[in-house]
Amino acid sequence: MKVSDAFLSRQAKHRLAGRFTLASPFSDRRRVVQAYDHERGSQVALKQGSPEQLGREWTRLSTLSVRGILQPTLLLPAMGLMVFPWLKSDNFALRLRADDISLLEGLALLRQVGQAVCHCHRQGFIHGDIKPANIMPLLGGVLIDFTGASDIGMPVSQVIPCYLSPTFAAPGILRNQGVMRESFDWFSLAVALELLICRQHPFAGKSIIDMSEHAGRSGDHCFDWQACCKGHEITQAEFMGVLDYCYHAAEQRYAEIHPTEDGSLPSADVGREWSRARTA
Ligand SMILES: Nc1ncnc2c1ncn2[C@@H]1O[C@H](COP(=O)(O)OP(=O)(O)OP(=O)(O)O)[C@@H](O)[C@H]1O
Numbered sequence: 001m002k003v004s005d006a007f008l009s010r011q012a013k014h015r016l017a018g019r020f021t022l023a024s025p026f027s028d029r030r031r032v033v034q035a036y037d038h039e040r041g042s043q044v045a046l047k048q049g050s051p052e053q054l055g056r057e058w059t060r061l062s063t064l065s066v067r068g069i070l071q072p073t074l075l076l077p078a079m080g081l082m083v084f085p086w087l088k089s090d091n092f093a094l095r096l097r098a099d100d101i102s103l104l105e106g107l108a109l110l111r112q113v114g115q116a117v118c119h120c121h122r123q124g125f126i127h128g129d130i131k132p133a134n135i136m137p138l139l140g141g142v143l144i145d146f147t148g149a150s151d152i153g154m155p156v157s158q159v160i161p162c163y164l165s166p167t168f169a170a171p172g173i174l175r176n177q178g179v180m181r182e183s184f185d186w187f188s189l190a191v192a193l194e195l196l197i198c199r200q201h202p203f204a205g206k207s208i209i210d211m212s213e214h215a216g217r218s219g220d221h222c223f224d225w226q227a228c229c230k231g232h233e234i235t236q237a238e239f240m241g242v243l244d245y246c247y248h249a250a251e252q253r254y255a256e257i258h259p260t261e262d263g264s265l266p267s268a269d270v271g272r273e274w275s276r277a278r279t280a
């Protein structure tokens with residue numbers, strides 16, 4: 001969305017909506033900024049968008065009172081703003097890039113996010129844009145950014161492509177096939193899980209349909225990406241099964257290697273263990 005120059009200069013000079021002082025300005029690329037809410041005396045995250053877009057996200061979120069999903073505290077449609085509590089952490093993508101999160105911590109937060117995703121599906125919709133940048137590694141793992149949420153059963157062709165992150169999107173959505181379904185979220189979570197375990201993106205930073213013939217075959221993989229390309233859809237049971245396997249392997253290995261220390265497990269060990277389990 002284009003942020004008007006008038007809006008930008010107004011926000012720099014004044015309190016926004018009479019109560020928020022922004023830590024940094026909004027821009028076309030940065031739609032969420034930290035701000036101080038003078039009325040409540042607390043730091044908040046302000047999300048900017050069109051009244052329709054924010055209204056849709058607000059309505060979705062209001063049906064989800066569950067751990068792992070952050071509730072907005074205020075919607076100001078006339079100002080094009082939605083307010084959330086400020087979470088004092090970089091997102092999961094940045095923490096992974098900085099190698100600043102342990103394997104066990106990452107697995108635990110994906111487990112909580114997985115449970116939150118089940119809850120969304122029970123309410124009849126999918127998140128639609130799961131990726132590490134939409135996961136906050138706080139409070140045990142928080143899924144954010146419901147801008148791209150869609151009703152299960154809605155034709156994929158009706159999805160607005162700008163809400164998609166191709167490197168985490170399932171083949172069905174990339175190929176514009178069929179209807180929105182739960183497996184799309186499990187696929188994206190599976191990509192995030194493999195990124196955490198192997199510390200590299202399974203399709204070398206591309207989309208699954210752009211990856212090379214060999215990319216999904218070589219090395220250790222938690223999921224059969226070639227089968228996904230041919231139509232296999234990752235289910236909740238499959239994702240949770242792999243996650244639990246990795247979690248227990250990580251816990252066990254951690255206890256062996258660091259019986260008294262509070263450290264993290266070298267991720268390659270779990271990758272190798274998982275690979276051995278798959279081929280056994
Ligand atoms: N409540 C919050 N507290 C702290 N940081 C937040 C919060 N909400 C969002 N962020 C940060 O802002 C980023 C963008 O937020 P969000 O994904 O909701 O907006 P977006 O504009 O739809 O993002 P994108 O288009 O990049 O997916 C997040 O990746 C996260 O780093």
Ligand SMILES: [Mg+2]
Binds near residue numbers: 133134145
């Ligand atoms: Mg986002």
